[in-house]
Amino acid sequence: MSGTLTIDGKTIPFAEGQSVIEAARCAGIYIPHLCHRPGYAPHGSCKLCTVFVNGRKTSACTFPAAANQNVVSDTPELKQDRLRLTQMLFVEGNHFCPSCEKSGNCQLQGVAYHLRMLDNHYPHFYPQREVDASHPDILLDHNRCIFCNLCVRASRDKDGKNVFAIAGRGINKRLIVNSASGKLKDSAISVEDEATRVCPTGAILIKRSGYQLPIGQRLYDQHQISEVALSMQDDHEQ
Amino acid sequence: MSNKIKIATTSLAGCFGCHMSFLDIDERITALAEVVEFDRSPLTDIEHCGPCDIGLIEGGVCNSENVHVLREFRKNCKVLVAVGACAINGGLPALRNFVSVEACLLEAYRDGIGVDNPQIPNDPELPLLLDKVHPIHEIVKVDYFMPGCPPSADVFWTFLSALIEGREPSLPYELVHYD
Ligand code: SF4
Ligand code: SF4
Ligand code: FES
Numbered sequence: 001m002s003g004t005l006t007i008d009g010k011t012i013p014f015a016e017g018q019s020v021i022e023a024a025r026c027a028g029i030y031i032p033h034l035c036h037r038p039g040y041a042p043h044g045s046c047k048l049c050t051v052f053v054n055g056r057k058t059s060a061c062t063f064p065a066a067a068n069q070n071v072v073s074d075t076p077e078l079k080q081d082r083l084r085l086t087q088m089l090f091v092e093g094n095h096f097c098p099s100c101e102k103s104g105n106c107q108l109q110g111v112a113y114h115l116r117m118l119d120n121h122y123p124h125f126y127p128q129r130e131v132d133a134s135h136p137d138i139l140l141d142h143n144r145c146i147f148c149n150l151c152v153r154a155s156r157d158k159d160g161k162n163v164f165a166i167a168g169r170g171i172n173k174r175l176i177v178n179s180a181s182g183k184l185k186d187s188a189i190s191v192e193d194e195a196t197r198v199c200p201t202g203a204i205l206i207k208r209s210g211y212q213l214p215i216g217q218r219l220y221d222q223h224q225i226s227e228v229a230l231s232m233q234d235d236h237e238q
Numbered sequence: 239m240s241n242k243i244k245i246a247t248t249s250l251a252g253c254f255g256c257h258m259s260f261l262d263i264d265e266r267i268t269a270l271a272e273v274v275e276f277d278r279s280p281l282t283d284i285e286h287c288g289p290c291d292i293g294l295i296e297g298g299v300c301n302s303e304n305v306h307v308l309r310e311f312r313k314n315c316k317v318l319v320a321v322g323a324c325a326i327n328g329g330l331p332a333l334r335n336f337v338s339v340e341a342c343l344l345e346a347y348r349d350g351i352g353v354d355n356p357q358i359p360n361d362p363e364l365p366l367l368l369d370k371v372h373p374i375h376e377i378v379k380v381d382y383f384m385p386g387c388p389p390s391a392d393v394f395w396t397f398l399s400a401l402i403e404g405r406e407p408s409l410p411y412e413l414v415h416y417d
Contacts, residue, residue, distance in 0.1 A: 096333065097416035098323060098387035104417070113414045119326050119383035123376050126328075126335040215417065224411060 003067035007051075008074045014065035021049050021060035024073070030226035031073050032082050032111055034089075034200055035148035036061035038232055041157065043149045046089075048082050048111065079115065086112050087121040094126060094143035101210030102202030104218025108146060110225035132177070134185035137207050138196055145175050145203040155195035163189045175203075240275060243402050244290040246315060247279040250304040251331040251371055252297025254280070255388045256322040260294075262391035273402055287314045292401055295380075296321045298328045299372045303365035312378040317401060320380045323387040323416060325373060332371040339367050382407060386415050 004011050007024055014023035019042060021031050035046040044062040051060045052072040060073070072078075089108060097103045129142040147166055152175075155163040163184075167176045179186035189195060196206055215221065219228060249257060257280060263270070278287040287293070293315030299305055312318055323329040334342050348356040374380055384397050393413050400407035 090327070094336075095327070095416075096323075096329065099330070100417075109416060112416075113411065116409065116411075116414055118385050118409070118414070119320065119375065119380070120373070121375075124327060124332075124373060126332065126370065128336055221412075 005065055005067065005069040005071060007071040018065045019061055020051065020053065020058075020063045020065050020069070020071055023065040024060065024071070025230060025232075028230055029073070030229055031060045032114065032225075033061055033229070034107060034111060034146060035150065037150055037198065040150065040153050043153065046085065046146070046148060048085055050078060050081060052078075082111075083115045083117055084121065086115055086117055087119075089146050090117075090120045091122045091124045092127070093145065094129065100144065100202040101205055102144070104213070104215065104221055106202055106220070107200035107225060108144075110220040110228070113220060114225045127171075129174075132184050134183040135187075135189065135207075136185070137191040138184055138189060139205045139207055140175075140177070140184050141203050141205070142175060143203075144201045146201055147173055147175065148200055150198045150200065151175070151195045151204055154198040155189070155193065158194040159189075161188045161193065161195070163187045163193075163195055242275040243273055243292065244277050244288075245274050245279070245292045245294065245398075246277040246287045246290045246311060247281065247294040248287075248296065248307055248311065249280065250295060250297035250307060250325070250374070251300035252322065252324045252329075254296070256296035256325075257281075259386075259388035259391055260394045263395050264391070266391075266395055270398070274398075287311055290315045291317065292398075293318045294321050295319065295325050295374055298324045298331055299368065299374060299377055300331055301365040301367050305368075305377060308374055308378055317381045318378065319382045319384060319397070319401075320374050321384045322389055323385065326375075326383055326385055328371045328373050329387065332373075335370045339369055343367075387417050390415070 002015050004013050005023065007029055012023060012027035021033060021036055022038065024031050031049050031051060033049040035043045036049060042062045044059045047059060049060040050057055053063055054070050097109060103109065131142065132140040149166060152164045152166060155161045163178050165176050165178065166173060168174050176182065177184055177187050191206060196204055247257065276282045277290050278284045287310050293311040295308065295311060295318065299308060320326050324331060343358050347353060347358050384393055386393055390413065393409065396409060396413060397407045
């Protein structure tokens with residue numbers, strides 16, 4: 001099935017099997033998202049992509065596009081919801097951007113800038129989280145993990161390795177590593193893996209590759225995430 | 239009586255970097271001085287804050303004195319602004335939130351490398367440390383936030399110009415930064 005739907009009053013085409021967010025992206029319309037990535041199975045956990053489809057709120061990354069749908073994404077209410085969700089992600093982890101190698105190239109930060117987030121609104125949790133620096137080439141900093149599940153999907157579906165999983169619920173939710181010691185160094189991961197490059201935040205970093213670009217020249221210094229996301233090809237980096 | 243806008247500023251658990259960045263507005267400070275007057279601030283050495291239009295708070299809250307100063311500002315300032323990463327999310331000082339106060343003090347004053355004459359400072363004049371460093375919006379109502387570590391001089395200029403002219407401040411994309 002294919003045909004057209006409308007999003008914010010604009011009529012756009014969609015292809016068989018496309019989600020609402022992908023149909024929008026192909027038509028040059030940005031819907032904010034963090035756990036979605038073109039070429040990956042949808043996960044639907046961050047809820048940033050929430051839109052109205054025929055009057056009901058749903059996740060644009062999991063909802064199939066269908067003929068004559070009326071999608072509404074750009075409203076003050078949805079923008080406010082997205083801002084609050086992003087602020088929750090900031091206070092639930094430990095995000096000290098000035099000392100993070102990902103700063104300037106981080107999608108969480110990019111979305112927050114796009115939403116003009118100036119404060120974190122909520123009280124901070126300051127949860128106690130570990131840094132796993134055991135691997136010679138890859139750093140895993142749990143302080144910055146937003147549980148988007150992209151590394152899990154990358155390792156399982158692209159690398160065929162199943163290095164990561166998300167365990168626990170609610171406040172006890174955490175990213176776990178598939179190895180006897182639970183450490184990255186004893187897992188099957190290697191630096192060429194897709195799973196090392198897909199993290200939207202600074203939770204998974206390749207060692208000795210940080211701070212390559214000075215402040216002012218980094219990705220989101222130069223471009224809004226709305227442009228960057230639209231220029232993204234399936235399986236392409238960033 | 240002067241009808242200048244009154245501004246008070248302070249640095250709580252901060253590094254004075256935000257104040258330095260404020261001074262980076264350079265010669266624009268003369269235009270600012272035409273319309274504003276500083277009350278309590280490291281720039282004036284006035285010790286207590288009187289009634290003010292705008293209060294700028296750099297730094298989070300790490301000890302009992304910070305709490306008192308912050309409350310004094312809130313009481314006296316019509317508009318209170320959190321300036322910089324530390325006021326907004328605790329910033330670098332909040333990295334101690336993952337270590338107990340006891341462990342922090344022992345490392346800094348007794349067990350750390352190069353400590354001479356080890357003793358934990360306990361003069362009654364010293365403010366007591368809180369168990370955690372907090373952003374200021376957890377203690378008082380904050381009206382506006384200026385992110386950045388530090389916010390650039392242009393952020394100060396854009397924000398203050400709007401506040402002084404009675405407009406709602408808003409930052410263009412390029413000026414929103416957390417680092
Ligand atoms: S992961 Fe992103 S939001 Fe978190 S500290 Fe790093 S740059 Fe900031
Ligand atoms: S480590 Fe990164 S990619 Fe993996 S779940 Fe956390 S934020 Fe997502
Ligand atoms: S992008 Fe749709 S729920 Fe995360």
